[in-house]
Amino acid sequence: MRDDPHVVALVTRASGGDHDAWNELVDRYSSLVYTICTRYRLSNHDIEDVGQSVWLLLVEQLGKLREPAALPGWLATTTARECLRVVTAASKAERLGTGLDDSVLFVDDAAIDEEILVAEQNAALRAAFAELPPRCQRLLSMLVSDPPRSYAEIHTELGIPVGSIGPQRARCLERMRRSDALAALWEGEEKINIRGGEPGA
Amino acid sequence: MRNDWDDDRLLAALGQALKAREAVPSWFIETGKNAFAWHNIDAELAQLTYDSQQDQRALAVLRSETASIRSLTFTSAHLSLELEVTANSLLGQLLPPRAGELEIQTRAGTTSTTEVDEIGCFSVEPIPDTPFRLRCRAADGTDVLTAWITI
Numbered sequence: 026m027r028d029d030p031h032v033v034a035l036v037t038r039a040s041g042g043d044h045d046a047w048n049e050l051v052d053r054y055s056s057l058v059y060t061i062c063t064r065y066r067l068s069n070h071d072i073e074d075v076g077q078s079v080w081l082l083l084v085e086q087l088g089k090l091r092e093p094a095a096l097p098g099w100l101a102t103t104t105a106r107e108c109l110r111v112v113t114a115a116s117k118a119e120r121l122g123t124g125l126d127d128s129v130l131f132v133d134d135a136a137i138d139e140e141i142l143v144a145e146q147n148a149a150l151r152a153a154f155a156e157l158p159p160r161c162q163r164l165l166s167m168l169v170s171d172p173p174r175s176y177a178e179i180h181t182e183l184g185i186p187v188g189s190i191g192p193q194r195a196r197c198l199e200r201m202r203r204s205d206a207l208a209a210l211w212e213g214e215e216k217i218n219i220r221g222g223e224p225g226a
Numbered sequence: 227m228r229n230d231w232d233d234d235r236l237l238a239a240l241g242q243a244l245k246a247r248e249a250v251p252s253w254f255i256e257t258g259k260n261a262f263a264w265h266n267i268d269a270e271l272a273q274l275t276y277d278s279q280q281d282q283r284a285l286a287v288l289r290s291e292t293a294s295i296r297s298l299t300f301t302s303a304h305l306s307l308e309l310e311v312t313a314n315s316l317l318g319q320l321l322p323p324r325a326g327e328l329e330i331q332t333r334a335g336t337t338s339t340t341e342v343d344e345i346g347c348f349s350v351e352p353i354p355d356t357p358f359r360l361r362c363r364a365a366d367g368t369d370v371l372t373a374w375i376t377i
Contacts, residue, residue, distance in 0.1 A: 051258035080261035147243035169241030
């Protein structure tokens with residue numbers, strides 16, 4: 026999703042002072058920042074500290090991001106660095122010295138890269154979902170709920186005949202597939218696959 | 227995720243995406259949204275140009291003496307801020323010297339102010355225990371904001 030025009034537009038609007046665009050960026054990527062914090066096993070207090078730092082740094086950098094579409098990567102790297110800062114400060118305060126747990130300090134790059142891919146995929150899926158008509162959103166929400174809801178329950182709650190649930194599910198998912206958000210994601214992935222397929226890559 | 231995914235895989239991926247969003251506490255999202263208040267602060271940024279602590283780390287291989295008072299310098303085009311960290315306060319001076327007002331902004335969201343005297347000296351007490359930055363509004367109209375500081 027490196028060239029997702031929606032993300033580029035959000036960054037441009039936010040750097041021009043549009044608070045709604047900023048809020049949408051935060052909504053879109055807060056789970057990425059949050060998940061990385063939990064990988065470092067930070068307390069809620071430290072997670073809040075890291076979150077504040079990361080978003081403030083982004084506010085300052087908004088106008089300077091040369092590639093707005095590379096935002097998820099920037100957020101992930103910055104979050105990891107801030108987590109490390111907090112973990113290191115905490116270990117100093119407790120005078121743990123060399124007793125620091127290496128597994129906390131070295132959350133490897135591959136794990137962070139994986140979080141970025143998952144975050145981009147999740148953001149695209151949620152955006153595609155948000156564009157669906159309300160009846161599709163209600164149906165799909167019930168189908169993915171944990172624990173799963175039975176067709177009988179869905180029938181009772183949404184008034185859809187049991188025999189129509191399957192076909193409606195298929196139609197709603199097809200709409201999602203055709204959304205701009207997923208198209209942008211898939212287009213980006215094809216580009217990555219092409220690059221990854223180069224000899225010696 | 228691939229565009230050839232069948233319905234079951236697409237639905238499962240959607241379930242994960244919605245769940246990941248629900249796992250984020252609302253206070254965490256609010257923190258992020260509130261950060262926008264710092265957008266376009268109309269002050270000149272002063273970057274950290276000297277930190278004795280970093281200097282000592284570099285010298286540690288050569289000398290093994292214990293750390294003295296930590297000193298930091300922040301520099302912008304029109305003004306620099308010299309800071310010294312003592313046990314319970316932060317002493318500073320604006321160079322070239324001038325009077326004004328100093329604002330201490332913490333990442334926790336609190337703001338306090340202190341006076342800068344005619345020879346540019348000020349003190350901050352106690353030292354904030356969260357990252358903070360200093361905004362200096364000099365009487366001559368110079369407005370400078372430092373990068374974030376962690377002591």
